[in-house]
Amino acid sequence: MPRVTFTEPDGAVVEIEANPGDSVMETAVRNGVQGIVAECGGSLSCATCHVFVREDEVDELPAMEEMEDEMLWGTAVDRQPNSRLSCQLRVTEDFDLHVTMPDTQV
Ligand code: FES
Numbered sequence: 001m002p003r004v005t006f007t008e009p010d011g012a013v014v015e016i017e018a019n020p021g022d023s024v025m026e027t028a029v030r031n032g033v034q035g036i037v038a039e040c041g042g043s044l045s046c047a048t049c050h051v052f053v054r055e056d057e058v059d060e061l062p063a064m065e066e067m068e069d070e071m072l073w074g075t076a077v078d079r080q081p082n083s084r085l086s087c088q089l090r091v092t093e094d095f096d097l098h099v100t101m102p103d104t105q106v
Helices: 024-030 055-060 066-074
Strands: 003-007 013-017 050-053 083-085 096-100
Touching (some): 050 055, 066 083
Parallel strands (some): 003 096
Antiparallel strands (some): 003 013, 050 083, 050 096
16 A cells, blocks of 8 residues: 655654555645645645655656746745655555655745
């Protein structure tokens, strides 16, 4: 079963068994994980689903599209080299991803 491990803004670690095809944002919201707002519902227009991907896992993810890259300049907490928008990360069968949420999304 694919898995996503979230570190919430207060440091709590939540491990979720994820459904292939869902986004990481959907996985968080459906399971009540704290720290992702996802105002736009995943339509790539809010940047409130910002996460930091564990550094050794960044290169395993599909490269971001230009629009995600642009939206990441508008996050509440400054982007880092390991920043992604979690609505753009799609869970696959062999997923074992670790992400940390920023202190705030707005
Ligand atoms: S949920 Fe709005 S950009 Fe990801």
